[in-house]
Amino acid sequence: MPFRIKIPRSTIDRLPLYYRCLNLIEEHGIEEISSQVLGVRVGVDPSVIRKDLAWFGELGKRGVGYNVTYLKEAIGRILGLDKEWPFILVGAGKLGMALAEHNRKYGRHFHLVGVFDRDPEKFGLMVGGQQVSPMEEMPAFVKEKDIKIAMLAVPAEEAQKVAHELVKCGIKGILSYAPITLSVPEDVLVYNADYNLDLQRLAYYLSNDGNISWGE
């Protein structure tokens, strides 16, 4: 009787941080690492790290620590990085193009398989190793190749409409650079990559040092 346990969202949010860090540590030829040392590297309390990892079994060895390569690969499998994820890009503007090129150079586990845009002037352009195709071809493409992930880099006005189209043809995860909150069904995940959100949060903390004051 298989049973299922819900992993805390905050744990999942941290796994990529660990993964990224472990890759670097592995490249440096280090074989073992303690939660203590890893904690300093990723800026997370060691006991939080241990608890996060314990959700997925006994990944370390008491008295010793974690084997860097083993842990890295274990987290990779947990995240689903043992397979390659194809994804599409919608919106071949300057930002979209740069993201695609960047992915081509640095992307691991995720590879761009199609780029779509509405503007006929863009058709045929090479972006991230792919030719830009008209938006009309997107649904058939996504369905046929069973693609689950899309990057969205279109203007705000178009974003919601495009998101709707993406969902309709089976996309389940959207990384959106559009400056709006997308409305999607419950089983579709949206991550907001609009950097203005982060800049504004920065501005808050820089303005009033994390507090608000009033009174006399």
Place this chain on the structure above:
Amino acid sequence: MPFRIKIPRSTIDRLPLYYRCLNLIEEHGIEEISSQVLGVRVGVDPSVIRKDLAWFGELGKRGVGYNVTYLKEAIGRILGLDKEWPFILVGAGKLGMALAEHNRKYGRHFHLVGVFDRDPEKFGLMVGGQQVSPMEEMPAFVKEKDIKIAMLAVPAEEAQKVAHELVKCGIKGILSYAPITLSVPEDVLVYNADYNLDLQRLAYYLSNDGNISWGE
């Protein structure tokens, strides 16, 4: 006797979401909005919205709702968007250039005032309305103009070193596109804009639907 209250981090994280949404709503000519309706638009429980806003005084009117323009401007002031924030970009690669151009077109409240790179081939290039300057000129520039925010778009190998330099000349907030966890003093804020983190989180949820299963 002025006193200070700490606002929950989660509240601050949501304010930009509200702000972004209110701008859109305002453009549509809507003057009043209830926490209920706003909640649907931003995907947040109405009671959470009310509690978030209540930290900053009585921003709404019972039986009526919130005045869109008034609320938008109040949140703007809370976030510190009543002033313009100058920032610099370090790293004039493809990604950095695209971000700068994007900001030039869509950026509000944050304006790029300097671009720096180590590569002499980049010097003098126009990026986001600014000439690329050699990295050596950064410290004097930042100190003189009292700049607090930097965007970091350099390769992983350089990122930590650059972050250290930035901190040394007074930068207090970094929006980093580098795929590493930066180590900075406590009073410096770093936001991670490396989209691979989000892609990996997406991959997790798409892989196992938010759960992990094992057993017989």
Place this chain on the structure above:
DNA sequence: TGGTTTTTGTTATAATTAAAACCAGAATAA
């Protein structure tokens, strides 16, 4: 070998955050 140190996995406690319930103004309509 036995005791000491290290470090994990686990449990217990505390802090934070979200959700629900409820009260008090404000508008509306009979």
Place this chain on the structure above:
DNA sequence: TTATTCTGGTTTTAATTATAACAAAAACCA
């Protein structure tokens, strides 16, 4: 005017998440 309906602010309760404490392996050392 008065009852009714809305809706924001406040308080209470519940859920989530982080921190601290500790017991169980593993290595190390005299």
